[in-house]
Amino acid sequence: MTEPVRLRPKRPCPICSKPSAQKYHPFCSSRCAQIDLNRWFGGNYAIPVEEDEPDEGENREE
Ligand SMILES: [Zn+2]
Structure with missing residues (x-):
């Protein structure tokens, strides 16, 4: 019995x-790949984050 060749589903x-x-899999271009890289390296800068952030800036106790 031969195994069917698994084709990767094309993902956007x-x-x-x-x-x-x-x-540039899984991206469409080097630009998008770069954008994704920046997400990982840059964390939350250059990308608007809409998460619950604690107000550390104003109530900082040290
Ligand atoms: Zn893209």
């Missing part, structure tokens, strides 16, 4: 939802 670019390019 997680950044802009365009069809991903094989070269």
